Amino acid sequence: MELSLFGDLNQRNVVNSGGYPIPANFFDAFSEMARQIWLLHHLTFSFDLEALIFEVKKGCRFSKVYMESVTEDAFLSMENPQVSFTVVPRFPIANFKSAFTLEDLFLTQGICEKTRNSNVPMSKAENITDIFEISGYLKMLQRLEAVKTRGVSYSNITFPPSKHFTSSSNVINFKQLHAKLIRNGDMENILTVGKLVADVAISNPANLSYARLIFSNLKYPPNIFMWNSMIRGYAHSSTPKEALILFLEMREKGYSPNNYTFPFLLKACNQLMDLNLGLGIHGIVIKYGFEDCDVFIQTSLVNFYASCGSVQIARLLFDRCLQRDVTSWNALIKGYVRSGRYMDAIRVFRAMQDRVDIEVDEITLLGVVLACSQLGALEMGRWVHAYIEKSRMEMSMNLGTALIDLYARCGSIDLAVNLFKKIREKDVRTWSVMIGGLAVHGLAKEALGFLSDMQRDGIDPDSVTFTHVLRACSHAGMVAEGLRFFDIMSEVYNVEPTIEHYGCMVDLLGRAGCLDEALGLIKRIPYKPDVVLWGSLLVACRTHKNVVMGEMVAKEMLKLDPNHCGAHVFLSNIYASVGQWCEVDEVRNSMKELGIKKSPGSSLIELDGDVHEFVAGDQSHHQTNKINMMLDEIARLLSLEGHVPTVKGIPYDIDEEEKEQALSQHSEKLAVAFGLINTKQGTPLRIVKNLRVCEDCHSAMKLISKVFNRLIVIRDCSRFHHFSGGLCSCKDYW
DNA sequence: GTAGGGTTAG
Structure with missing residues (x-):
């Protein structure tokens, strides 16, 4: 695609390719919000020559520079040369060539020497924003408004409460404090007010609106600390998108982000699981020159890419980090675990142990234990356990819980029970993991015994506990007990059944051969049945060789997900088990047409x-x-x-x-x-x-x-x- | 004055 030189801001492609092709679909990869951020920061900037050299001397690296196509002679004959160009920071996208500096560009165009010789004084420019002049600024504002009012469709995602909101401070207390500050005239003190805004914003997501109220009604402009505090509050709230909108507002008002701003922004992108958004933020990180010098930002980036499923990029950044501490290593290990690359996680752990400057900590081991339990690597798990004892590291409740889970998942339920008995402090997770372990081993009576013990210890079962309890009943064919627990979980324990609980019940009834009851339940549930739920019934239909219902169920599943491999395979298996080979062929052909392959055992x-x-x-x-x-x-x-x-x-x-x-x-x-x-x-x-x-x-x-x-x-x-x-x-x- | 990595089900 031919790209215009200095395009209109309303056009999707604003850049000239300067010899390097920009993929035509480049901007398609961006979500709207990312695009706003990207455009706001990477538009055509007008630099004068001084500014250019300033950037180069600062070592600012760009992956591409798009210059107005003036001839060299014309350029040099200008009295006050202005170069218009667009910069695209170094950026980890496959299609992009590796970074080069402005200096490289000028050298290749043969003008670098000349400009150097012109002795342009390095003066005025204090920081990057001083020398940037964003064209089309008003249009940007309009577009931002549009994003804000339209909103981005994250509303259906629910976020767990963040660990950062440890204080449950009532907003009333903050109001009293606020009133006191007003009375004493302390609201004039920007440091005091900053602290108030920070405290309120991080105390509890529910208090964020109050923090915003203080923040927006100041008699003087807020400082960067307050902006950061507000962004942090939103980043950890259930509406992380607000953090990014606030950031855009901050930029509109002419503030520059500092090194503290980026971890919060990346946290928000992480919460939103929006890769493109984070890519935009990453671009800004590079623009401000933080990519190579701030270990917090680097770790935030590693963690962000890893969380969004781009563990290769995370690894690339990790390898490039100048400084790595235990947290960076942990972020990478967790990234591999999250991506299902468990062996890689363990390889990183081994490499980490070879480093004399890095000490393994509890979080490292949590990641490793998680990887081992997925791999069923019992021996390695036992080694971690021994390592904890040998290094006299405290066996925390979290690590203990993870290890119990590991032993159970690795088939060694005895070791799980032994460890469980040794751990003094237990919370609902510790108990749940133990009950779940017994459940998958088919030890339903024991699991229910632990449930009673747990309650005797004064700990109430939660939603996850009941999932395990129902699964225990299901694996043991204890239909009556399962039904009873299903009833009392909401009536007695106030735990409303989720779709997972319904899934367990369908499984319980289905395995026991009560297929009609299972189907009846699916029709009654207050949620829209999903593929997983139908899938439970489908398995039961196969076990009990109910071809008619199985066929119906598989078709329901294919309505929800036409490419569902399992449904196709089950359908084919059901027909095969009763010798209906024509139907088998039909299913297999349609799989071929859709390009679905059965995932191999x-x-x-x-x-x-x-x-x-x-x-x-x-x-x-x-x-x-x-x-x-x-x-x-x-x-x-x-x-x-x-x-x-x-x-x-x-x-x-x-x-x-x-x-x-x-x-x-x-x-x-x-x-x-x-x-x-x-x-x-x-x-x-x-x-x-x-x-x-x-x-x-x-x-x-x-x-x-x-x-x-x-x-x-x-x-x-x-x-x-x-x-x-x-x-x-x-x-x-x- | 502010920051990064964390355990249970599916």
Whole structure:
């Protein structure tokens, strides 16, 4: 696309490409708000030559400079040369070339030397805003107004209360204080008032409007401290967008942000999960030269990108940081965890330990524990536990809770219970994690026992606790108990059922075969049923082979999400299980047309501190030959035990032998074979699987546990199965 | 005078 030279502000593309192509859809990637911020800060600025050189000398780096196309001769013959150009700061977007300075540009155009020789005095410019002259300023104001009144559609997001609002100070107290200041004439003292605004703004989101009232009715202009305080208040409130609007107002009034402003702004972008907005803020950070010198801002950026799912950018920035402290490392570790890159999180942790200047702290370990629990890496988790004890670090309630969760998620419920008993201080989360752990292990009676203990300790169950309690009932087939808890949670404990609780109930009824009741419940709930909720019923339809209802449910799901892979696969599986191969073909063809691929089954197994991943049919592991031999051996021994592969769920109209072949390559079987080869006789095998265990693998695992005399623990996406001596802890109810 | 990283379900 041909871009105009100095475009009208109303046009989307205001820049000339100066030799480097700007992607035509560049501005499409921006949300409206980001665009406002971006435009406000990156428009065509008129610099005089002094200012230009000033910027260059300050080391300001730009990724692009777009100059008015005057010829060199014309430029040099001007009496008072004015260069109009647009700057785009260094910016981590793939299409952008790496940074270069104005000096580079001038050198390439052969005028740098000449301007240097002209001895232009470096005088007037005090700061960047002094020398910027934003053209089209009034138009910008109009556009800002439009954004403010139109609003951006964040209203449906709810935000948890922030940890920053620890004080529950009643607004009345602040009003009294305010009145006192007025009476004593202290409102003239900008420092005192600043403190008041800051305190009120951060005390409680509910007090923000009062803080704003003080802030807006001052007899003198607020200082940057007050602006920051207000922005901080909004950044941590349920309306973080206000922080950015306030920032725009601040800029309109001619204030420059300082180093304190940016962490608050990035916090707001983080809350809004708006990548484009943060990109805009990042641009401003660079413009003000903070990117390379402020560790707080750098960490805020790392954290922001990581939270918004751009962990690669976070890593890029992290690697480029001049200063890194424990918080920066923690932000990166958490970023990897949030993005599901657990092994990377652990790699970063290991690299961190090699650093003599960085000391691991509780938050680091929390991140690592989280990664381990997702990976099912029990040994690594135990190592963290030992590390805490060895380093005499205090086992805080948070860390204890995370570790209990880890043990439970890694299949070691005994270790979880032991640790739970040792921890003195417990809150509702500690209890909930314990109850949840017992629930997924199918230990419903024990879970309910802990629920009573918890109440005896004076702690009331919350919404999450009840999710676990209902799930415990569901896994154990305790329908009556589940229904009872569902009733009393709102009646007695004032916990209103959420869609998750309804999901548990659908699951509970569905598993128990009460499909009509489950469907009835879905029709009665006060929420719009979502894909997850229908999904629970769909699983039940498959288990109980109700083709008619299953078909209806899958179609409902596809109405909500036409690309829902699970619904397609279940539909195909349902047809396959009753031999309706034409319908199977139809579903598979429509999947092909829509470009949907079934996510492959994947199993993880930890060996000597390393996690090995196996994908169904995977032949890429370096021990593949040995694994295949072991699989043959398993098949031989199992057939001696009378095992006949259950091929019903296989969604292909292929011959029986091929079906058996497909089954034998399920990821958990590969992982078990690998485990059997590489561990000593009697060592338990712990496997984490991303999907549900299929019927054939389930019965095979029972027999493998018997024939090889091993405890096999498999965590699938819904619960644990402990296979031992030919039986499974789920009692075949899953 | 102000700042960055934090635990439970789905």
